[in-house]
Amino acid sequence: MLPLGPMLLLLLLTAAAADLSGTAAPPRRETALGFSPSVSASPSAPPLLLFPQPRAEYGAPGVALARSAAEEPAGPGEEEEGGQHHHHGGGYRVVQWEWSYVQTPYIIAIWLLVASVAKILFHFSQRFTTVVPESCMLILLGLVLGGVVLIANKKQLYQLEPALFFLFLLPTIVGDAGYFMPARLFFDNLGAILTYAVVGTLWNAFCTGFCLYAAKLLGVIDERVQADLMDFLLFGALISAVDPVAVLAVFEEVHVNDTLFIIVFGESLVNDAVTVVLYKVYISFVEVGAENVQTADYFKGVASFLIVSIGGTLVGLVFAVILGFITRFTKKVRIIEPLFVFLLVYLAYLTAELFSLSAILSMTFCGIGANKYVEANISQKSRTTVKYTMKTLASIAETIIFIFLGISAVDKSKWAWDTGLVSCTLVFIFVFRAVGVIGQTWVLNRFRLVPLDKIDQVVMSYGGLRGAVAFALVVLLDGEQVKAKDYFVATTIVVVFFTVMFQGLTIKPLVNWLKVPRSTSRKPTINEEIHERAFDHILTAVEDIAGLQGYHHWRDKWEQFDKNYLSKLLLRKSVYRKSELWEAYQKINIRDAISVIDQGGNVLTSARLSLPSMASRASFPEVTNVTNYLRENGSGVCLDLQVIDNVPGAKVEEDTETHHVLAENLYKPRRRYQSHYSRHFMPLGEKERQDREVFQRNMKSRMETFKSTRHKRHKKERSLKKRRGSDAKEDGGDKPRRNVSWQDTNPVVVPVESEEEKGEHSDPEKEEDVGITFVARKAETPKQRPKSVPAALDGCPSPTAGPPSPPSGDSHLPWKGSVGSPPPCVSVEATKIIPVDLQQAWNQSISSLESISSPPAPAEPVHPRVSALSRLGGPRPASYTPAGSVASSTSSIGAQVSQGSFRFPDKKKEEEEEEEEGGARQEMQPLMSSLRPTGSLPPPPPPPGSATGSGRRRNPCVYLRSLVTPPPPGSGELHSRGPTQL
């Protein structure tokens, strides 16, 4: 520890030096810091300029934070500058020194730059950052910079101004913390958090205050510190609150387990109410004088605490509701969606400040409350924007706070040192924190389901960091009223530095040494999500059965209320029906897709598909990825029409394979082209992303499953019969198999789907990010199917199911030869690069093309039905769906799609039954695709010799193959060819 200090300083000095001389910016910064006063002094009013300069400077980050607010500091500055500008300007000058004009924003920008560069420098050394928390480094840097400024100016120009801190810097951090607060965790531990925040803070404040007073009486604290009991209580109040900024900064690097973190951090946020009230109460007491305080005032203090805390919370919740409600209607103005989030969360803070309620509580609860609805309402892009902006702002605000803390410390005029006071304070806050935590935990553990053990208590006591809030509060003190202000300031600075630097430095080794359970950054898997949910319901049920009205009971009640009223009010119609599990599932899916792509996606999919050997599989640990499976299966949607061009034979498989590799590898280029293409539609069309495409493919394959299972329900028996007819190897008793195997796939079904989709697509409510693209994608391929008749249908799914499987390839070939006219092929390919926005137009043109290219099929009732249904589904899908079953009004496309496809077969069924023999072939196609999610349990690549595996039961893939293989090729061919020829 000891050698570290000087080392750090040295490094920082060099860093600062590098800053000053090395980069392009630093020299300018020197102008900003040291030079500026002299420059601005030269024009007209030195004191006048000196004064606003730091102020504007402090308002500075505000500009970045809240544009509107920034107008004020900038405004007057500009005018002033304008006047000065005229002063200078005698005659024409080629180059003009316009410092005064740009001064304010310039200094702001430079400060931000310094802070950011400082961050970069710190993260240069990996070893350093793992040992030393960033906050320490920033404070040290601040000290150095403060020294530089002091030396340059003989006067400290910059200081952490309370107004700047409370109005701009703090809200950014709290806003970020509140909005991204893990709400569930927070409320699960609410009892503990509230206890620590309220009881703990009060305990700390009183004990510290009284003990300091006692120390004063005992003479430990110097006589010069003119303070009586009230002053010490006041000081105790402001010094005893755990600081959210410091806690966040330190704990973020420590990664203790979630419960521990949320308790400490939650406490630091919630105790704001206590601090604010205590502070205000004592200030007023100090003002009137301790002897004039009446008993009623104490009660007023208590009442004020309730008002401040509950009022702050309510303000926050009101703004949360407003925010949720507003984002419900921002569909047309996606671009400003994030702005609403920032503004309203910030307004919640300001409003609470306005009524002198607890602003931190207000903002926190606004964030917590609104998060769920806002995230559901706004688009994916906006979500990302909100996230990054908040994180950026919070990060920079934090950096500035710590740097300024350091700088503020280097100001002799502001503080006065008293060793007794400083050391007493340090000891007291540490001791009382520990005692408080242990005492409260003892009580809490009698009520907590998961008791907090000793290690937790140690970390909690040790994690009680003080920070900038205390500093800002102490600076706010009125020196007239509180005589010992300077001493308090000095003590606060020392305390803050000590807790942030010493404890911040040592907490990590401590946590390691104590083996505190760490948090895992791992995202929950789908299974975990499912069971998390299951737990909730199980526990609620058991509580209900046991007749207890415990936490789960009330949580369940709340969820019911939320579902029945709040969500209806605050969520868009299109989203409010979706379950969280579904969301989680989608998120996981997308995440997996992204990771696939990050890993180079194409490398590990189809190539490996064709190499079913264990070795190659083992070399790709990513196989464990769900999406990989899905992707393997779901890939190559319709690309493989070309496969059919191959000469049937032994080479077919290889070619297929190659084609797949190519298709996969072509992925990226194609995407680029696509995005380029749709750049014209920038404002509305949000770019397709590759991961989304993968996701859609998954979804598509899933859709097929839905279809298949749907049918199953109604046609179980028939399907059985049919299957027996078509498949020799099949034995009927197997449930899962039956489930998957039934497929009713007349080409007609698909068109219905596509038309439906189209209808949906046009439905404004559906136009979400994911929804849009998804639908469009969905629509593309099926769209082709009806037109190119079974041809496309056959072509599409088969490669998907198992590209290298020769039987399927074989069976297509004849078909391809006969029907595969270029148009369908091309169109299928082409649709993929059509931007979503153009999809409909494209489809129309394609369909018109195809209607020409593909011969009319009189025998097939396909077209009439399609149109009939499309008419039905197209204009008003909503009205159509209710007719169906459960899923009717979902916004989930899946439901509607499947429904469409499901209702239709119902009527269709009868005739289908008649033609029977063709069923086998037809069944297979969707079956394959339908099997994919299920069937992908086993690594899908079906090896050429599929027959070997077919003996295994329940293997959908194998089963599938067995389906594909056994039927005499003739029948399949015949059938698939049939309609086209007709």
Place this chain on the structure above:
Amino acid sequence: MGASQTRSGKYQDLADKTGFSLEQIQNLYKRFQQLSGNEETISKENLDSIPALANNPIRKQIVDAFFDKRNQHQGEVGSFEEIGFEQFLMVMSHFRPPTLKTTEEEKEALRKEKLRFLFNMHDTDNDGTITLEEYRKVVEELLSKSGAIGQEAAKAIADAAMLEVASTNVPHMAPDDFYEGITFEHFEQILKGLEMESRMNIRFLDVDTTTMRCGKTTS
């Protein structure tokens, strides 16, 4: 007096067996009587008719779990028609929270027990594996009350989840392998990220009043 003597003796047995405190058992017994209408046993209908359960999507599974012989740790399978207080208590004991004194081994045992309970709940046909079919059912039920998500979505989720189980547990699956279903070991494996011992608990009150109050609200 004599009756209460024997009863408390019986309670002591139950307390040893289930780990509940005597007060907790007393409270639960009151609740039991309330549910059964002062009968010795309760039937599924009794539990089904609890109004608070009406909104629970997995009510059926939970109620079934109470009547599942596997949850009695007697090595029996099948299900009861009616259960007595002892069985009721046994099932309830799965949700006992650990205390500070609980040792690591005990925690592990507790965890296993809870997992087994969950597993039994999913494995409806008691063949030792949760098949895809069964898993789909679980997810479907879970989602059944949360909007019109629909069975398709549920299936998709179940499929993905199943896939995940398969991929995490059998990473090197031969191409022709088929994942039969989730065995208990795999089940344990996939849920090891969840802190079962700290999650699947409810707080049984020692104090009598809550039960009384509950009695009023529910009856």
